[in-house]
Structure formats: structure tokens, C-alpha cells
Amino acid sequence: MLSRILSITSMICLFASTAHSGKFTVSETPKNMGKQVNSTVNDFAPAVSPDGSYMIFNSNRNGKYQDLFISYFRDGSWSVPEALAILNSPFNDETPFISSDGRFLVFASDRDGSMELRGSEPGQVMVSFDIYWSENLNGQWTPPEPMPGQINTAHHERTPSITPDGRLYYTRWLFGDSSRTVLLEAENVDGNFVNPRPMAGPFNTGYRDVGLIPARDLKGFFFASNRADSRGMFDLYFVSFENGKYGEPVNLGDKINSTANEMYLTRADQRYYISSNRDGGIGLFDLYSAFVFAKEANxxxxxxxxxxxxxxxxxxxxxxxxxxxxxxxxxxxxxxxxxxxxxxxxxxxxxxxxxxxxxxxxxxxxxxxxxxxxxxxxxxxxxxxxxxxxxxxxxxxxxxxxxxxxxxxx
Known part of the structure; x- marks a missing residue:
């Protein structure tokens, strides 16, 4: 199965759309996706297929742990979410990301088989979050496998994403200290993601930057952060990336950010999707969406x-x-x-x-x-x-x- 991941870079590049340096223009404030999609608990990290026909996200609506769910966009509305049994484990499965060709899914999980860390008590073993991947073959997701290479450690690896040229981005939480996060990047060499390193530039400067998501038709990324100009604890930002250099992160403003938390922005078919625990929601974190257009791009x-x-x-x-x-x-x-x-x-x-x-x-x-x-x-x-x-x-x-x-x- 690992041999198939060799094709991630070539397949994604084949289907990737041209990137533009257009301005990200929020056309309307996000609207709650409603009781058809959201539950009374946590619904988080929407990952939408490139054509906007389905969405995968994580929720603990079925019990104590986070599971992955799928909802389909049919006749102008989203279907009731269904648990993805082939991907879920008895433990937490969360923060999914769909590749730009729709063929690969990466996510984080603390399932059996993840890296372990000895606890402070005799015989105590603690399991960390690792990154897993799955491939969509003939409309069915394959059983997940740990990300090959040097990615997973005894700390928590979460919020993964993959760019069209095959780079992997993810966040590492130090085990036992959820306040300390590091954004990392790694490259794909012969099917293995290697040389993981902390991101430079405007990242890892003392703020908690999480959930770096490629902007599919813009040259840059969206991410969430508790930076000094954030309105809530976490706001959503855009950072440009051109000629190998990052620009200064730009807060997306009060049309999308609130005084609560907004995280995990993804886009498809001129819609953006976010997670938020703003006032007026149905559950704790809900999923929201709205339309958005790039001012300078077709x-x-x-x-x-x-x-x-x-x-x-x-x-x-x-x-x-x-x-x-x-x-x-x-x-x-x-x-x-x-x-x-x-x-x-x-x-x-x-x-x-x-x-x-x-x-x-x-x-x-x-x-x-x-x-x-x-x-x-x-x-x-x-x-x-x-x-x-x-x-x-x-x-x-x-x-x-x-x-x-x-x-x-x-």
C-alpha cells in the first residue's frame, strides 16, 4: 500500500488548478450550516472536496471520541452526515484534509498503533496523536495507514495538509503541554515524508499558529492563530507565499472573525467553510459557510x-x-x-x-x-x-x- 503514496505528488500536480495572487475578498459573513449538519456537541475541521460535492469533518456526536463524518451536497443542500466506518477507530480521529485532486485524505488519530510514551506511573502508557493517510479508490476510502517517513513522534502531530507539489504541513503539540505548538513542514522523497522542520518566516514566533491550509487558487495559506491583533482567542489569517517567501499574515477581518474562535478555513467552488464556537451556534463548535470570490482571478x-x-x-x-x-x-x-x-x-x-x-x-x-x-x-x-x-x-x-x-x- 505504501507504494501508492509515491504517486501523491504527481497525481496532485496533474489535477491542481493554477494559483493566482488574487486578493481574498470575503463577500458575506459565514452562516451556520444548520441542524441538518451540526450537532449539539463539537463539529470541527471541514474538509471539502475540490468540486464541492462532499465534505468530511470530525465530530463527537456519537460519544466520547471524535469520529470522521461525511456529508454530500445534493440539490442545493447538505445531506445528514454519516460516520466513515472504514476510517474511524475506537478512539479519536480528527482534522481531516482532502488533497487537491480528491484522491487522498490525511488526518490525525490517537488510535492503537500510534506512537506511545511512558507515563509517570509504573506500567502507564500514553498514546500520542499521529498522522494517517487513506486513498479514495473507485469511490471507497482505503483503510488508513500511518504517514510514511519521519513525521510521527511520541508528541502530538495534528492538523495535516498537503500542497499540490507534495509538501506536508502539520502542527506538533508537545505531549502534556497543549499551549506549546510548532508548525512544521516536510517534503516527499520517494514516497516518504522526510526532513521535518519548524517553519520559518512569520510562523513559530511565540503565537499558537495551527491548521495551515493551502488556498487552492491563491498563492498562499489560511491558518488560525492567537496573534496580537486577533479579535477572539483564535482568528483566521491569510499569508501569501510567492517565490519561496512568505508575506506578512493578514487578519481576515470582522466579517469572518468574531470575539470567539474561528479555525480551519477551507474553500471549494467559491464557498469557504470554517469551524467556530461563536454565539448563536447549535453546539459547542459548529460548521459555517459563505461565498467568497477572488478579485483578480478567473x-x-x-x-x-x-x-x-x-x-x-x-x-x-x-x-x-x-x-x-x-x-x-x-x-x-x-x-x-x-x-x-x-x-x-x-x-x-x-x-x-x-x-x-x-x-x-x-x-x-x-x-x-x-x-x-x-x-x-x-x-x-x-x-x-x-x-x-x-x-x-x-x-x-x-x-x-x-x-x-x-x-x-x-
Whole structure:
């Protein structure tokens, strides 16, 4: 099984989207994901698939320990979460992260087989949190295995993430001292993650920086910290990473952060997802989400749905389009080309016509919200620009999408 992890770097790079140095613009405050998703206890660390079709998170709703749960986004809403039995142990399984191609999952666990530490009492053994990985094969996750290499120790390794170029980031808590954390990075060499080292630059400077998550279409990372300018105990930050150098961390502001704790920001399909224990929640930590757009980068979505074989927009698409409208009103200098894409089924001419009609429907909706027609151009790409050159379930959904391209003045 370890041989499969050799392909992590190459597979992730194959499917990774182009990174842009666009500004991260919070378009609306996060909304509680509701009783359909959240419980009366802890729901934490949302990891969302690249296409936004499912989410994995940890919760102790089934008892004393944290388990991993999965929820699917269907017909405009999230399904009731189900425990992932193949991944869960009798102990804690937490802080999942999904790779940018959706094929690999990494998470932390103190299950049997994790590194052990002798206790202060005779015969006492304490088990640490280690990092584990699993692969999605034909829609099923494989039994987890410890991360190969030099990652796991007798201390706590948690909040792992992997970048498209195969670097591993994670947090280490010193055993018995939860106030001392270190952010580390390691590299993939022949299928083993080696040379773990504390991160330099703006990290590990006396603050508790945790949960470093790659920003999929921006050059940088999101993370949580109790830095001096945080509004609560932990706030969410963005830090740029270009040409091998980190910028100064930027607090994401009071549109997303509260006077409580916000942690573990992930993004997919122009939505961001966080964990928070802010006032007004359902449980202790709840999951929240909202729309977000990058001001200087092209983007695409599969959140706009149409009636079968028609250009009529389904009502479940309205929240996305309303958020986009609000974003465009706040940024009056942005002009967009709306490009419709179909799957590879059907005749070329028919798909080109249908994709253009759907792009026109999106334009009509946005102009109906008070945006000027001169801000939009429409194009029907049909099936000429597929994400994947395959047909069938899963592939068709990837290819059916609406793309928004920034129109730059010459």
C-alpha cells in the first residue's frame, strides 16, 4: 500500500488548478450550516472536496471520541452526515484534509498503533496523536495507514495538509503541554515524508499558529492563530507565499472573525467553510459557510444548475448568484465574461447553442439585480474545453460548469 503514496505528488500536480495572487475578498459573513449538519456537541475541521460535492469533518456526536463524518451536497443542500466506518477507530480521529485532486485524505488519530510514551506511573502508557493517510479508490476510502517517513513522534502531530507539489504541513503539540505548538513542514522523497522542520518566516514566533491550509487558487495559506491583533482567542489569517517567501499574515477581518474562535478555513467552488464556537451556534463548535470570490482571478463554479436540456436556472442556484451580485456591486470596476460549458455528450452544434443560452441566463439574472449589461460578455464554449476528456458519472459533472473570466481593459 505504501507504494501508492509515491504517486501523491504527481497525481496532485496533474489535477491542481493554477494559483493566482488574487486578493481574498470575503463577500458575506459565514452562516451556520444548520441542524441538518451540526450537532449539539463539537463539529470541527471541514474538509471539502475540490468540486464541492462532499465534505468530511470530525465530530463527537456519537460519544466520547471524535469520529470522521461525511456529508454530500445534493440539490442545493447538505445531506445528514454519516460516520466513515472504514476510517474511524475506537478512539479519536480528527482534522481531516482532502488533497487537491480528491484522491487522498490525511488526518490525525490517537488510535492503537500510534506512537506511545511512558507515563509517570509504573506500567502507564500514553498514546500520542499521529498522522494517517487513506486513498479514495473507485469511490471507497482505503483503510488508513500511518504517514510514511519521519513525521510521527511520541508528541502530538495534528492538523495535516498537503500542497499540490507534495509538501506536508502539520502542527506538533508537545505531549502534556497543549499551549506549546510548532508548525512544521516536510517534503516527499520517494514516497516518504522526510526532513521535518519548524517553519520559518512569520510562523513559530511565540503565537499558537495551527491548521495551515493551502488556498487552492491563491498563492498562499489560511491558518488560525492567537496573534496580537486577533479579535477572539483564535482568528483566521491569510499569508501569501510567492517565490519561496512568505508575506506578512493578514487578519481576515470582522466579517469572518468574531470575539470567539474561528479555525480551519477551507474553500471549494467559491464557498469557504470554517469551524467556530461563536454565539448563536447549535453546539459547542459548529460548521459555517459563505461565498467568497477572488478579485483578480478567473473562477468557475458548478453551483449554478439548470433544468435538464434547458437554460432555465434552478432556484437552488440563487444563493450563489445573489452572493456574486453583491460582490460585483462592491467591486464596480470588475467586468466579466460568462462562459458556459457542457459535458461531452451530444452534438457539437447543439452543445454550443445550449451553453450560450445558459450563459445568457446567468447574465440576465445578474442584470436583473441592478448590474449594468455593459459589465458582461457571454460565450458558449459547448464541449470544446473539457476539464477531463471522459464521459460518464463524475466526469460529466466536472465538465458541466459556468466560468467567469475577468475582462481586463487593454
Amino acid at each position: 473562477f468557475e463554479t458548478r453551483a449554478i444548475h439548470f433544468d435538464y436540456d434547458k437554460a432555465d436556472i434552478k432556484k437552488e442556484s440563487y444563493p450563489y448568484l445573489d452572493a456574486l451580485s453583491a460582490f460585483l456591486k462592491e467591486n464596480s470596476d470588475i467586468r466579466l465574461e460568462i462562459v458556459g460549458h457542457t459535458d461531452l455528450q451530444g452534438a457539437d452544434e447543439y452543445n454550443s447553442k445550449l451553453s450560450l443560452e445558459r450563459a445568457e441566463s446567468v447574465k440576465k439574472y445578474l442584470t436583473g439585480k441592478g448590474l449594468g449589461e455593459e459589465r458582461f460578455k457571454t460565450t458558449g464554449a459547448g464541449k470544446t474545453q473539457p476539464v477531463v476528456k471522459k464521459t460518464g458519472k463524475g466526469f460529466d459533472e466536472l465538465n458541466r460548469r459556468t466560468e467567469f473570466r475577468i475582462i481586463k481593459d487593454k
